[in-house]
Amino acid sequence: MQLMIQTFHKYSGNEGDRFTLSKPELKELLVTELGNYLGNAQDKEAVDKVMGDLDSNNDGEVDFTEFIILVGALTVACNDFFQDQKDKQEKKKEKRLQ
Numbered sequence: 001m002q003l004m005i006q007t008f009h010k011y012s013g014n015e016g017d018r019f020t021l022s023k024p025e026l027k028e029l030l031v032t033e034l035g036n037y038l039g040n041a042q043d044k045e046a047v048d049k050v051m052g053d054l055d056s057n058n059d060g061e062v063d064f065t066e067f068i069i070l071v072g073a074l075t076v077a078c079n080d081f082f083q084d085q086k087d088k089q090e091k092k093k094e095k096r097l098q
């Protein structure tokens with residue numbers, strides 16, 4: 001959690017309000033921190049979409065509460081992915097044993 005707060009503030013302080021992420025700040029955070037996970041984060045439409053999804057009060061900035069929702073969603077997505085992989089591996093193992 002500490003890491004999330006540090007990451008948020010590393011980018012939120014670049015311009016405008018120090019405690020919220022503007023679109024360019026959000027983009028930089030996504031590309032730099034999550035580039036490996038979001039292969040198309042460079043894509044302007046993808047950034048627009050993430051921004052639109054996160055900015056629940058539509059003020060054009062992502063505050064920390066809104067940011068935590070992204071982190072939560074990504075954590076769930078990763079968890080589902082690894083759970084899927086594990087299930088597949090276990091199924092393979094079962095097949096081999098039969």
Ligand SMILES: [Ca+2]
Binds near residue numbers: 012015017020025
């Ligand atoms: Ca800012």
Ligand SMILES: [Ca+2]
Binds near residue numbers: 056059062
């Ligand atoms: Ca907002």
